[in-house]
Amino acid sequence: MHHPIWIIFKSEFLRRVRSKAFILATLLAPVGMVALFALPAVFTFMALDGSDDEPIAVVDESNRLLPSLQARGGERFRFVEATASREALADSVHAGVYSGYLVLPETLLQGEGQAVFYRAEGGGVTTQARMQSLVNQTVQDQRLADEEVPAAIESILASSTSVEMRRLTEAGDQADQTFVYSLIGYVLAFTIYFAVFIYGQYVMQGVIEEKSSRVVEIVVSSVRPFQLLMGKVLGIGAMGLVQMITWGVLVAxxxxxxxxxxxxxxxxxxxxxxxxxxxxxxxxxxxxxxxxLPLSLLFWTLLFFLGGYLLYASLFAAVGSAVERVQDAQSLMYPVFIPLLIPLLVLGVVIEDPNGTLSTVLSFIPLFAPILMVLRAALTDVATWELIASWSLVALSFVATIWIASRIYRVGIFMYGKPPSLRELLRWITYRP
Structure with missing residues (x-):
């Protein structure tokens, strides 16, 4: 005869993984993530591609800057000399003859004043940055020419020196990919955050639905509340683990x-x-x-996701057992939601100094470890004993949390009416029938 926890686990897992919603979410979520990052770049490129050869009238009060500016315009801007008044130029811009007009005061060559670019529309950040660069370089070159600065010095001023970052390892030196792995760490951290939050919500909503329909009252006549809670948490966690593994394989x-x-x-x-x-x-x-992506990083990511999910899902289940509607759970969600949010607030600190005291200490706190320890593992070489110790603390915290949650669960599933306060929840933990 199968154990009740296994029966509930199997029921929860199979019922969810066989649904069309699960299959579509598992396959389409990576596509959605790629589209989220790729489409803005594609749309930006299309917008820039359609704005090539913009005619811009130039009021050059110095009579010396326009030729150099025209040479630098390239395919994006076509600078033409303005022969009309400012009022006529404004009318031409509104009529679509020019995309804008640029005023270059003579004082620019003395290092004073500023250029002004007039256009009917904002033009976007890219246009502003490009125009700023063109005007700045044009004025700088003209001022150097006026001072008869030798070409060799101009070349020195125009040049830039890059610094190649390399990382020393036991196997030798290699290219430092801090930026790339910071991005990977960000993605992994947010993936775990959203996964834990979403799957935890599944647990809470399932408990609320069963309680509202009074199905749970029939179920607990055959199994203990602790077994019911454990089976539900593990079943949904297994579903999430399948999704995470699938996404990991697709990314690899x-x-x-x-x-x-x-x-x-x-x-x-x-x-x-x-x-x-x-x-x-x-x-x-x-x-x-x-x-x-090292296999060890993917392994620890899955392991910390599972530990983090189990830890928070038990809390979500406790909240769900205490209320009859999802709306009623909002006031009780803050003690659960805030510890899940704190790691996101310190991501920048961990990225800047993954081996610092604050980063290390926070990555050992069970409520923060599922996100922060994975981020540290993506950024630096975290000792294996640290990973094992941190995950062990998460696992032990889950055992303590599931015990506390089951105490609330066994009372809450039979309670109806006004949602309890935090003080009442504490009394439920110590309640003895």
Whole structure:
């Protein structure tokens, strides 16, 4: 005869993973994430592509800046000399003859005053930044020419020096991918946050629905409230784990396919690389780095997700058993929601100093560890004993939390009417029938 927890676990798991909503969410969520990041870039590119060769009238009061500005305009801006009055230029802008007009005071060559760009529409941040750069470089070059600065010095002023960051490891030095792994850490942290929150809500809503329909009163006649709660939490957690593993496999596959796909659009000759050079050499010459996700990072991400989910799901279940409607749960959600939110507020601190005292201490606090320890593991080499110790604390906290939640659950599922206060919940924990 199967244990009641296993029966409830199996029922919760199979009922949810067989649903069309689960299958669609599992397959479409990665597509949605890619679209979330890719579509804004695509739309921006399309907007910029459609605004090439913008005619801009220039009022050059110095009579020396326009030629250089025209040479720098490129494909984006077409600067033309203004021959009409300011009022006529404004009318031309409103009529669509010019996309705007630019006024360059003579005092710019003395390092005073400012240029003013008039247009009917805002133009966007990209247009403002591009115009600022063009005018600034044009004025700077003209001032250097007026001072008869030698070309060699102009070249020095125009040049910039980059710094290559490399990371020392036991196997030697390698390219420092701090930015890339910071981004990966962000994605993993937010993935765990949303997953824990969403699946925890599933638990809470399931408890509320069963309590409202009084189904739970029939179920607890056959099984203990603790067994019912544990089976429900583990079943939904298994569903979430299946989704996380599926997404991890899809991400790993996408990263593996990224290199060959990019090679279709890269000409090695344009980067002075031999045609038979390796994929890594060509991508490195092109300045493209495809991050690799170590299996150990994926393993610990799944493990901390599971621990974090179990910890918070038991709290969500306790809240759900204390109310009859989801709306009534809002006041009781704050003690659960705030600890889940705090790690997001300190992400910047952990990214800047993942091995600092504050980052390390916070990553050992069970309510914060599922997010912060994974973020640290993505950014730096976290000792294995730290990972094991942190996860063990999460697991022990789950055991304590599920015990407390079950005490609230066994009383709350039979209570109806006004939602209890936090003081009443504390009394439920110590209640003895």
């Amino acid at each position: 596959g996408a990263l593996a396919a990224a290199g060959p796909v990019l090679m279709l659009f890269i000409d090695p000759a344009s980067y002075n690389v031999a045609p038979d050079a390796s994929q890594e050499a060509v991508l490195d010459a092109a300045g493209i780095t495809i991050p690799s």
